[in-house]
Amino acid sequence: MAAEHQHFLTLDNINPNVQKIQHPARGPLLIIAVELEKELKNGVKKPFKEVIKPVVADFQAMGQPPITFVRQVMSIVIYPQLLDDPKFPDDAKERARTILNGCKGGSIGSYTEASGIEIIRRHVAEFIGKRDGIPSNWEDIILCAGDGIGKLLKLFSKEANGKKTGVMIPIPEYPLYSILSNEYDLHQVGYYLDESQNWRINTEELQQSIDEAKKVCIPKVLVIINPGNPTGQVLTRENIEEIIKFAYKENLYLLADEVYQNNIYLEDFKFHSFKKVMTEMGEPYNSMELASFMSCSKGYICECGCRGGFAEILNMCPEVKVVFNKSNTVMLCPPTAGQACVELLVRPPEKGEPSYEQFIKEKKAVLDSLREGAHLIVKTLNSFEGVSCNNIQGAMYAFPQIRFPQKAIEAAKKQHQSPDKLYAIEMLENAGICVVPADGLGQVSGTYHFRTTLIPIQKMKIMLDRLEAFHREFMDRYR
Amino acid sequence: MAAEHQHFLTLDNINPNVQKIQHPARGPLLIIAVELEKELKNGVKKPFKEVIKPVVADFQAMGQPPITFVRQVMSIVIYPQLLDDPKFPDDAKERARTILNGCKGGSIGSYTEASGIEIIRRHVAEFIGKRDGIPSNWEDIILCAGDGIGKLLKLFSKEANGKKTGVMIPIPEYPLYSILSNEYDLHQVGYYLDESQNWRINTEELQQSIDEAKKVCIPKVLVIINPGNPTGQVLTRENIEEIIKFAYKENLYLLADEVYQNNIYLEDFKFHSFKKVMTEMGEPYNSMELASFMSCSKGYICECGCRGGFAEILNMCPEVKVVFNKSNTVMLCPPTAGQACVELLVRPPEKGEPSYEQFIKEKKAVLDSLREGAHLIVKTLNSFEGVSCNNIQGAMYAFPQIRFPQKAIEAAKKQHQSPDKLYAIEMLENAGICVVPADGLGQVSGTYHFRTTLIPIQKMKIMLDRLEAFHREFMDRYR
Incomplete structure (x- = not known):
């Protein structure tokens, strides 16, 4: 072992703006969750077999299969020999060819323009035009990551x-x-x-x-x-x-x-x-x-x-746009696989194309699972004592409010915790569910909430069963 | 057309640090190059048929095919149904399974840890350990993009x-x-x-x-x-x-x-x-x-x-490392396709594995093309009047020095240009080669250079022929 060296970069001299960074969804609860997972793996007995972590909206991490068409196109783009494979449908091949034609040297292994592949930016603009019924200019589009x-x-x-x-x-x-x-x-x-x-x-x-x-x-x-x-x-x-x-x-x-x-x-x-x-x-x-x-x-x-996405930048001052585009060249370009995915977001299979039926079925399955989960979690949470949760009209989160018994609020105070954090820690330790207490997200003073993401419906049901039992026990204990 | 709106964000009030950004390899020469390409496409006659742009080291953009094994594994990872395809070799499937096992939900569609997939970080550490004969700790490795x-x-x-x-x-x-x-x-x-x-x-x-x-x-x-x-x-x-x-x-x-x-x-x-x-x-x-x-x-x-890469962060003060890791979670994670590529960088096919022979052949072809190009460009440049170029021992660039005739220096001065920029602009317009003049990269005062990247050897030969003719004509003109 080397002798302890006097560090040049220390907590005393690092960038204070970086030091302040604290992501509430990546905080101490997640560290406890990972510890619990390790214990479970090592055979330690817990009241649950698996830690459910609805902290980041990530459906595939929770077992949701991807959209077949998306993966087919992306795999062809990466390994163009698959263009000759009869198992891949023609519309997937057409999308792949379109993307490859937009790449330097015909390969997604090369850098693209910093704003992304031009043909994909054009397709994004068409997508927005159709969505809004208002034309979009492809030069206002940048692909990002x-x-x-x-x-x-x-x-x-x-x-x-x-x-x-x-x-x-x-x-x-x-x-x-x-x-x-x-x-x-x-x-x-x-x-x-x-x-x-x-x-x-x-x-x-x-x-x-x-x-x-x-x-x-x-x-x-x-x-x-x-x-x-x-x-x-x-x-x-x-x-x-x-x-x-x-x-x-x-x-x-x-x-x-x-x-x-x-x-x-x-x-x-x-x-x-x-x-x-x-x-x-x-x-x-x-x-x-x-x-x-x-x-x-x-x-x-x-x-x-x-890591694929896009932005539409409207009415930017032309001189500022020059600076903006220049500053984006520093990172050279967004990852090409993500750019390919944007193409599929804005150009999914159309009626009459070979992948259409399967695509619609898979898309519906994901959205149904989300919708069913959204309805179920709101209904379930609102049935809990002291809990109210607004309807989830959209997005991928529930954000219920809990009115805690006075004893819970006092117990939290004694531990120098917020009540929602106390609740979340106990939920994690007793029910194996890791949510984000709202004290890190902001809430009107004197109100308490937590955030959970939507997860595929099967897992959602398991989670809600555990949550219900935990909540009843928690309220009883602090009543 | 909407009436002109008073912009909120203008050159007068944007972040001056962003405004200053100027990437010499993405500057005015590249804009001229793109214009020339458009003219060629529209049938305008030029002394060249194609603009060669060795401004960014990007071998695939210049027609170099990718390493088959790398693309095979990446395509399987994206479309795991290919695991059942007998056309894909077993070692590619093994690498793909290893990567997928390291992903949440077994899918590269999910976010990974901010530092990257653990098993890949472990393999990076093994790679470094073998490279240096000194152990590397996987927790010192982060994957990046x-x-x-x-x-x-x-x-x-x-x-x-x-x-x-x-x-x-x-x-x-x-x-x-x-x-x-x-x-x-x-x-x-x-x-x-x-x-x-x-x-x-x-x-x-x-x-x-x-x-x-x-x-x-x-x-x-x-x-x-x-x-x-x-x-x-x-x-x-x-x-x-x-x-x-x-x-x-x-x-x-x-x-x-x-x-x-x-x-x-x-x-x-x-x-x-x-x-x-x-x-x-x-x-x-x-x-x-x-x-x-x-x-x-x-x-x-x-x-x-x-966009795949890794860093080894050694002897960082432990408290700073906590901050560093936390700050990296902001962007959630590097793109998974890039992470997969890192796995293949550090775990290429080994002797005895089915992809080994082809991999070695392809690897050698790329490196031979680079080596041959490096030797050829140095030899050729050194044969030019007034040009000297150090040996290219490594990396992917030539950085020759040119001693310009006094008349060229004066002509540049008249145009409020540096002589190396004048040279580069004339090279682009007359020979269709876009290089980076060194006035944007820094050079000892009174010396003049340009930068060109290495490109695949076939293209390199075409470029050097054009460059030789251009240089002779330039020197004659300003003698």
Whole structure:
């Protein structure tokens, strides 16, 4: 063993913005969960056989099979000899050829343009055009790899006139936004979603939040997640119009996280893109600056590992766009397998193509499993003593509120924990379910919540059985 | 068309660190090259039929076929039904099963740990152990996706005691380091490589550079690229020892960019990893902080598009490592196809396995093409009037020096250009070859160079014929 060396890089001198990073879904609970899994593997007896970890929306990790068509095309693209294999359908081969023709040297082994393969960007624009009934310009599209939001946020200068730049973020939050704001030295301005109105975005709250924030920063960005993570609301068109007017009035750059646009579970709800609403509102709103993000990790494709997604960057100042494109070349290009997946997200099999029937069946199976799970978890949670959970209109999360008995709140206080964290730790240790307590995600003071992701329906049923038993026992114990 | 909107995000208020980004290999020359390609496509007559763009080391973009084994395994991993296909060899299936077993839910569609799939990290450690004859700990390994160097550099605080943190970077440079330093608000400290000694790193120059730098910043990181990009030197063991002693004396964190470790073309040269040398030097050097980087984009695999690589992070302060690992979870995980490629980089077919013979043949073909190209381009350039080019000992670049006639220097001055840029623009327009003039990469004042990457040998011959004719004509014209 080498003698202990005086470290050059220590906690005392590392970048404080990096040091502050704390991902609530990757915190101490996950460490306990992994420990429990090790104990189970080593034969230690527990009241459960498997730890269920609905901490990150990742359907395939929970056993959901992938969409066959997606994997067929991606495998051909990687091993083009499969173009000669009669077991692969013609539409898969056509998609693969299209992608390969867009690659330098005809190979996905080469770097692409930093913004992604041109033909895929063109197809994304066509997809958006059909979705919204409004044309999209392919040069406004960039392909990305889980890094799109960071690429955009880092365009904003840290401060002006001695005040930091503010980024308005919904609370309860999806932690990526506060983590990136922190990393880029921007000031996080939280605005609360209205739980009593199924997590609607109230413009009065937006106004109050920005007025307060202006005392310490210059708010420049408004982040909207629709459908909501972790709150599952689907914004109405009217609500979106209000938000756009607010952003216009306050000179805010709109950042619309729309990655759950294919995850809507209630008949009466429909996804309205910010782009569509803003455009249809006409002047002066139709020329506002907007960045909208979409991903292959969610929806029904659920290919989290391939890191594929796209952004539509609207009405960016042309000179800024030059800088933006230049700054994106630093990382050379997004991974090609992820780019291929984007092609399949926007060009799935069409009616009449050989893969169509199977594709529709598989897509429906994923979405049915999600929908059934969404309904079941809401119904089940609302049947628990002291628990209320808004309808999951969309996205992939439940975010129930728990009214704890006074004794539980006191017990937590004694342990210097929040009650929701105490509850989550006991749930993990007693029921083998790892959720994210809301103390890391933000909640109205005096209310307590946790976040769980939707998981395939079979596993969901097992989880809810365990959760029900745990909750009853917990409430009895602290009554 | 919407009325012109007053933009919120403008050149006047964007992040100045992002605005400054300028990638010399993605600059105005590449824009001209793309324009020329469009003209050729539209039938405009030019003295060449195709623009050759050796600006980024990307062998597959230039027509080099991929390694069959690599693509077979990656396609099985993506479409595991291929495990039943008798056309795929058993060793490819074994690698694929190993990777899939390491994935959550047995699918590469799920997120992995932020540091990468554990079994692949273990195999990387075994690979390093065999390479160096010194054990490697798998927990020191992280898999990355072209973003590893940034992940490390951003750990360093921007400043202390009112002085910026300095990063020592070799000149002529590989632009990534200055771009990232700039993005993270670190101070770039250049040190010159010694052209007269085949781009050796002189510790006298390091000393002079750091002494000068200390007046304005606190140097904390020493970047070494070995084999060198763009200069192609392979450091001797004795030179590495000197560098390590210098870094120790000056309290520098060592960042060893060793992505070209498989690209060595001269018999007498051998790759020595910084880890190996540092460890063998014993105390106190063997416990120094070091980060070493490796990639699937270079070597003989040349899978640029999959974005796969790894880093070995040695002797990091344990508390800092906790922060480092936490900060890496923000991006969730590197793309799984790239991770799979790393497995194949460190576990190629072994003697006796069914894919071995073909693998060796293909590997040799790539490396022979690179070696032959390296020898040919050096020999050819050195035969040109006024040109001298150091031997390409390793990596994938030639970096020749040109002594321009006075008239060329004056012509450039009149156009407010550097002579090497004038030369490169004329080369592009007259010979259809797009290289990177060294004015963007740094060079000793009064000397002029350009950078070209190695390309497959057939294309290299075409390029050199065109280059020779262009150079003769250029020299004649400005004589």
